[in-house]
Amino acid sequence: MHRRRFLIGATAAGGATALGLEGTAVAADPAAGATAVATTSTTVGPVSVTSADQQYPDLVRALNARYVAGPESVKVIDSPSQVAPIITEALRNNKRVTIRSGGHCLEDFVYNSSTQIVLDLSNMNGVYYEPAKNAICVEAGATLLDVYSKLYAAWGVTIPGGICYSVGMGGHVSGGGWGMLVRRNGLVVDHLYAVEVVTVASDGTVKTVHATREAADPHRELWWAHTGGGGGNFGVVTRYYFRSPGATGTDPRGLLPKPPAEVLFSAVSWAWSDLTKEEFVRLTQNYASWHVANIGPDSPNRFVTSFLLLNHRSNGQIGMVTQVDAAAPNAQQLLNDYLTYMNQGIDTPQGALTEAMGDVAPMPQFAQPRRMPWLQATRFAGTTNSQLNDPTLRAEYKSAYMKANFPLAQAEALYKHLTRTDIDNPKINIQLTPYGGKANAVAEGDTAAVHREAAFKMLWSVLWNEASDDAKYIAWTRESYEETYADTGGVPVPNAVTDGCYVNYPDSDLNDPARNRSTVPWSTLYYKGNYPRLQQAKKKYDPKNFFRHTQSVQLPSA
Numbered sequence: 001m002h003r004r005r006f007l008i009g010a011t012a013a014g015g016a017t018a019l020g021l022e023g024t025a026v027a028a029d030p031a032a033g034a035t036a037v038a039t040t041s042t043t044v045g046p047v048s049v050t051s052a053d054q055q056y057p058d059l060v061r062a063l064n065a066r067y068v069a070g071p072e073s074v075k076v077i078d079s080p081s082q083v084a085p086i087i088t089e090a091l092r093n094n095k096r097v098t099i100r101s102g103g104h105c106l107e108d109f110v111y112n113s114s115t116q117i118v119l120d121l122s123n124m125n126g127v128y129y130e131p132a133k134n135a136i137c138v139e140a141g142a143t144l145l146d147v148y149s150k151l152y153a154a155w156g157v158t159i160p161g162g163i164c165y166s167v168g169m170g171g172h173v174s175g176g177g178w179g180m181l182v183r184r185n186g187l188v189v190d191h192l193y194a195v196e197v198v199t200v201a202s203d204g205t206v207k208t209v210h211a212t213r214e215a216a217d218p219h220r221e222l223w224w225a226h227t228g229g230g231g232g233n234f235g236v237v238t239r240y241y242f243r244s245p246g247a248t249g250t251d252p253r254g255l256l257p258k259p260p261a262e263v264l265f266s267a268v269s270w271a272w273s274d275l276t277k278e279e280f281v282r283l284t285q286n287y288a289s290w291h292v293a294n295i296g297p298d299s300p301n302r303f304v305t306s307f308l309l310l311n312h313r314s315n316g317q318i319g320m321v322t323q324v325d326a327a328a329p330n331a332q333q334l335l336n337d338y339l340t341y342m343n344q345g346i347d348t349p350q351g352a353l354t355e356a357m358g359d360v361a362p363m364p365q366f367a368q369p370r371r372m373p374w375l376q377a378t379r380f381a382g383t384t385n386s387q388l389n390d391p392t393l394r395a396e397y398k399s400a401y402m403k404a405n406f407p408l409a410q411a412e413a414l415y416k417h418l419t420r421t422d423i424d425n426p427k428i429n430i431q432l433t434p435y436g437g438k439a440n441a442v443a444e445g446d447t448a449a450v451h452r453e454a455a456f457k458m459l460w461s462v463l464w465n466e467a468s469d470d471a472k473y474i475a476w477t478r479e480s481y482e483e484t485y486a487d488t489g490g491v492p493v494p495n496a497v498t499d500g501c502y503v504n505y506p507d508s509d510l511n512d513p514a515r516n517r518s519t520v521p522w523s524t525l526y527y528k529g530n531y532p533r534l535q536q537a538k539k540k541y542d543p544k545n546f547f548r549h550t551q552s553v554q555l556p557s558a
Contacts, residue, residue, distance in 0.1 A: 045077040045123060046086060059120060062103050062111050063166075063388075064395045066470065069098075069111035071118050078123035080139070080238035083198045084206045087236065090117055091204050091546065098549070099236055101140050102168020106397045107506040109232055109549035119236065121170055127151065129252045133212075135193045135241035136252055140170035145382055152375050157256035159242055160185040164359065165382035171231035173240050175504030176449035178457075180323055180381070183302045183437025185257045189227035189447050190438075194241035197222060197234060202543040209235070209541070213245075225537040228449025230503040230526070233534075233553045234541045259374045260303075260325040264335050266370075267353040267363035269317040274348040280418075281411040282345040283318065284310065287432050288405040290341050291455040295436035302437035303328035304338055309357040313419045315426035319353045321360060321381070326371055335369055358429045358461045361385040387427070387463060394470065396477040398460040398507050400485070400492035401435070401451045401499035410484050417480035425473070427463040430480075432456055450528045454499050478515060489518025491525060500525040508550050522551060532556070 049056055050073050059076070061068040072095070075086050090097045095116040098109065102122070110118065121141035127150040130137040136155075138147055145165035151157050160181035162172055177188025185191075194212040199222075201207055211219035211226075225234055243255045270283065287308045294301040306322035320342065324335045343350055352367035353360075361384035387393060406414075414430060435454040444450045451457075462477045464470075482490035485498065491510060492498035501507065503526040509515040510522035523531045535556040538545075545555055 043078050043082075045075075045079065046082040047076040049074040049076060060111060060118065062105060062108075063393065064106065065392055066394050066467075067105075067108045067111040069113070069115040069118065071115045074118040074120050076120045076123060078125075078141075080124065080196060080198075080208070083119070083236050083238055084208060086117070086119060087198055087200065087546075088206045091200065091206070097546075099170065099232055099547075100168075101170025101231075102143055102166055102172070104164070104167045105171060105231075105506070106395070106504075107508055107550065109506065109551070121236075121238075122168065124238065130241060131250070133194055133241050133243075134250055134255070135243040136255055138169055138240045138242065140168070140237045140239065142169045143167060144169070144172065145379060148375065148378055151256065152259065155252045155256075156258055157253060158259040159188050159191055159256060161188045163378075163382050164388060165379070166388060169240060170237050172504065174226045174229060174231045174233075174237060176228040176447075176502075178433075178435075178439075178502070178504070180305050180378070181257075181259060182439050183305055183434055184260075184325060186438040186442065187228075187447075187449055189449055190442055191242050191244045191256055192223070192227055192240060193243040195223055195226045195237060196239040196241075197226070197237050197541070199235035199541045200544055200546045204544070208238075212241075221533075221537045222541055225448055225534055225541075227447035228503070228527075228530075229534050229537070229553065230506075230551075232547055232549050234537060235547060259378075260327060261374060262326040262371055263374050263377045264324040264326050264331055264369045264371055265366055265377050265380075266322040266324075266335060266339070266368075267319065267366035268322075268339070268350045269319045269353040269355070270346065270348050270350060272311075272313045272316055272318065275318070276348075277412075277415050279346050279348055280318075280415045281406075281408065283342070284308070284411050284414060284432070285406055286342050286344055286346075288402065288456065290338065291434060291436055292403075292405055295440060295455045297436075297438050297441035299437060300329065301334060301338070303331065304334055305434050306338065307434065308432040309360060310414060310418060310430040310432065311355070311357050312423060312425055312428035314424045315355050315357065315429070317351075317353065317355045317357070319355070319357045319360065321353070321363070321366075322369075323377060323381075332369075355426065356385060356387070358427060358431065358463060359385050359387050390465070392465040394464050394467065394473075396460070396462045396474050397505050398477060398481045398509070399502040399505035400458040401454040401502065402456050402458065402492075402497065403453055403499050404455070404497045407487075407497065409487065413480070413484040413486070417476065417483065420476070423472070423476055425462075425464060428473075428476070429461050431459040431461055433459065444528070445530065445533075448527065448530050448534060450530045451499050451502070457502055459502075459505055478509065482515065489516060489520070491516045491518050491520065493518050493520045494524070494528055500528060503527070506551055511551065523554070526551075
């Protein structure tokens with residue numbers, strides 16, 4: 001499965017050419033009775049791309065078109081061994097380096113005005129079994145759908161990662177890694193065995209460190225810091241190694257969870273034109289109360305994954321997409337019961353999902369649940385909306401973890417802003433997405449991903465296409481978010497109802513006292529009580545604060 005372990009098909013003097021262990025092609029010439037040796041390369045990097053190169057404009061911008069940089073160069077690599085020399089040179093020349101894996105960072109942490117060198121990992125995308133660690137290695141530039149496809153085709157296993165097909169592993173894993181199988185199998189980092197990181201010591205020495213979850217590993221804290229501590233904080237992650245706790249044997253087929261063989265897939269909607277305010281409130285509270293009631297790691301409903309798409313009224317619909325492991329006991333009944341629960345107190349009839357909703361495509365064919373293979377469902381959910389490839393996409397995001405049902409004031413604030421008539425944008429939505437289940441089987445301190453008491457989480461996803469609309473839509477996002485959490489200073493502070501924010505949905509407004517009027521800093525919203533421990537890891541592995549951005553882990557004051 002390693003992308004650099006392959007055969008080259010070629011002909012030379014009538015003989016077949018095979019790639020040897022050291023990357024040397026050996027061609028036999030039967031007539032001459034001799035061997036001709038031709039050196040070949042199995043890599044394309046490192047390559048330095050500058051503004052003089054045609055491809056430069058494609059390599060200096062994020063998925064979000066608001067974030068474009070003008071670096072001196074983009075270093076395109078495809079091997080972990082190429083990282084350390086680039087970091088060493090940048091240190092010598094006092095250059096600011098940022099790191100790109102998939103380009104999905106929701107803030108300007110990679111592409112900003114201070115960026116001088118972008119380290120692009122996207123060609124470093126191998127997926128293979130590593131006998132030395134008895135783990136499956138995934139290189140940091142691999143993207144989610146590619147990882148799922150390779151893991152499943154080869155070994156019938158997966159990691160419970162995100163939905164969007166093109167998200168890179170580098171940042172996704174280090175931020176915790178949430179996805180459709182979260183309730184069934186936990187977070188991605190719950191299956192992380194080891195990490196390989198290029199770090200910078202206090203004397204400027206660049207070191208490649210292997211850190212595992214083994215209790216006796218002297219670098220275990222570096223592993224722990226990458227189980228939800230966020231990207232761009234401690235060094236350059238080059239490889240992740242996955243093996244689930246408790247996995248035994250050396251067969252890769254037994255090292256990670258098997259996904260469902262098949263799933264029941266449903267997509268429904270409710271028409272905004274028919275919904276009353278009271279029905280909207282009831283719908284959101286139905287979603288919340290179901291997830292609160294089924295939060296336990298052993299809940300029979302851990303096999304149900306559903307997200308509710310609260311679109312702006314101009315969209316025409318509110319949508320809901322649900323997936324159930326078809327092999328779960330009474331799977332069809334679990335789905336039926338869930339849909340019945342969601343419709344309690346709602347007179348507006350449930351219909352087909354016929355409108356695009358943020359990064360979710362219309363899915364009218366799933367108004368009645370369909371049974372299909374898991375990988376097909378995963379590919380469908382992650383690739384079918386053109387928003388993911390729209391080069392004009394501009395966006396603003398915010399997040400919240402929820403531990404309890406919506407207080408009436410919060411639900412009414414959502415309704416108020418989603419029905420505002422001064423805004424007309426069908427691509428505005430607030431997504432309610434599942435948590436709980438096996439994600440809550442892990443203690444808060446066992447990983448840096450700390451939100452282990454959450455029942456569900458929320459994502460404000462506001463998309464538009466014109467730079468002239470930036471101020472309008474950023475203002476709507478801020479106003480709706482801050483009014484929803486008005487009782488706690490405009491942010492979801494950790495308490496009995498809310499539980500902070502998701503570091504993989506970064507939000508620089510949390511740093512701004514004009515926007516975050518609570519007494520709770522951004523670091524507590526992301527990391528709660530785990531932040532001091534992350535700071536100690538920062539002190540040990542990045543004491544020069546070489547790897548930094550607007551919300552990077554800060555060095556401790558003492």
